Amino acid sequence: xxxxxxxxxxxxxxxxxxxxxxxxxxxxxxxxxxxxxxxxxxxxxxxxxxxxxxxxxxxxxxxxxxxxxxxxxxxxxxxxxxxxxxxxxxxxxxxxxxxxxxxxxxxxxxxxxxxxxxxxxxxxxxxxxxxxxxxxxxxxxxxxxxxxxxxxxxxxxxxxxxxxxxxxxxxxxxxxxxxxxxxxxxxxxxxxxxxxxxxxxxxxxxxxxxxxxxxxxxxxxxxxxxxxxxxxxxxxxxxxxxxxxxxxxxxxxxxxxxxxxxxxxxxxxxxxxxxxxxxxxxxx
DNA sequence: CACAGCACCTGCCCGC
DNA sequence: TGCGGGCAGGTGCTGT
Numbered sequence: 001x002x003x004x005x006x007x008x009x010x011x012x013x014x015x016x017x018x019x020x021x022x023x024x025x026x027x028x029x030x031x032x033x034x035x036x037x038x039x040x041x042x043x044x045x046x047x048x049x050x051x052x053x054x055x056x057x058x059x060x061x062x063x064x065x066x067x068x069x070x071x072x073x074x075x076x077x078x079x080x081x082x083x084x085x086x087x088x089x090x091x092x093x094x095x096x097x098x099x100x101x102x103x104x105x106x107x108x109x110x111x112x113x114x115x116x117x118x119x120x121x122x123x124x125x126x127x128x129x130x131x132x133x134x135x136x137x138x139x140x141x142x143x144x145x146x147x148x149x150x151x152x153x154x155x156x157x158x159x160x161x162x163x164x165x166x167x168x169x170x171x172x173x174x175x176x177x178x179x180x181x182x183x184x185x186x187x188x189x190x191x192x193x194x195x196x197x198x199x200x201x202x203x204x205x206x207x208x209x210x211x212x213x214x215x216x217x218x219x220x221x222x223x224x225x226x227x228x229x230x231x232x233x234x235x236x237x238x239x240x241x242x243x244x245x246x247x248x249x250x251x252x253x254x255x256x257x258x259x260x261x262x263x264x265x266x267x268x269x270x271x272x273x274x275x276x277x278x279x280x281x282x283x284x
Numbered sequence: 285c286a287c288a289g290c291a292c293c294t295g296c297c298c299g300c
Numbered sequence: 301t302g303c304g305g306g307c308a309g310g311t312g313c314t315g316t
Contacts, residue, residue, distance in 0.1 A: 003309060032293085036312095061310075079310055080294080095294085115293050117310060159287065167287095168311080177309050245309085265289080267308080291313080298306085 002077045004061060004139055004173030005216040010083050011063045014109075015056040017085045018065065022052050022103035033097035033111060036132070037121040047122050048073060048100075057127060060139045060172025070126035074133070078117030084110045139173035140210035147210075151202040154194050160283035161197065161205060162190025162269065174209050177245045178216070180270050182209035184244035187275045190264070191282030215241065244270040 002010070026048045028034055028041035037044045048067070055066035065073040075083065080095075085107045092099060093112055098120060100109040111120060123130035138145045150171050154164045164170055165179045174182070183190050185208035188201060219241070243253050248261040252272040262269045264284045
């Protein structure tokens with residue numbers, strides 16, 4: 001589910017609910033949830049136990065909890081991951097993968113993930129960017145994000161525009177939904193070859209991506225429940241504000257032409273046939 | 285090296 | 301009611 005706005009809502013919730021607390025116990029319920037932690041579940045549990053959570057950070061769709069002793073817990077929610085703040089000792093839900101208990105006996109933290117594409121791993125980098133995500137590019141909300149530089153890089157590539165927007169090593173945080181929304185706003189088809197686009201066109205798409213994610217973040221933030229840290233912030237945005245994604249046959253908000261659905265990489269792309277004409281030699 | 289395709293999972297919904 | 305196929309918002313690995 002989660003793209004940058006949803007992950008940022010989760011980060012903010014975690015910041016409010018777990019920073020300053022001491023981890024008393026970690027229980028990995030499903031080893032796949034920590035598969036990227038090579039030393040194994042027991043090692044992860046042991047390294048986190050006794051640590052104080054001192055802060056939170058995020059890049060793109062990755063977030064991490066900063067720990068004392070210059071360590072960090074890296075989190076990726078995958079397609080279905082949630083970080084829930086639940087009453088202490090609550091029985092695990094069906095898809096709970098990891099449970100954290102704290103020394104203050106306050107609410108637990110539960111990592112729930114139906115499809116198990118998400119994962120947690122320990123990192124020794126502290127507040128600095130974890131080394132395993134060194135390849136993840138800055139996202140549009142990063143203070144050092146340089147839209148002109150990203151556009152220049154995209155123009156040098158030989159691929160389709162949507163592929164480039166989804167490539168987390170070029171610009172991070174954009175997923176299938178916000179890519180489609182950005183392309184709709186920029187009135188560009190995702191199969192447009194990157195090298196044939198002008199730099200202003202690419203910047204238009206990148207700026208649209210940032211704008212649509214900023215709007216989603218605003219709405220996701222307002223639907224945040226004080227008790228639960230969740231990724232449902234997206235649902236409000238889903239229903240009200242999507243112009244393209246999932247809108248097959250719905251009249252385009254700009255011109256009234258029914259939105260079309262195309263298949264791409266075994267997933268769906270939605271666009272307006274009139275506002276976003278498909279290029280002759282497109283690269284989907 | 286850059287790029288495209290596929291694997292990795294579970295559950296739901298649809299048509300037959 | 302059961303079964304098969306399609307679909308779901310992500311990433312990393314592998315082959316070309």
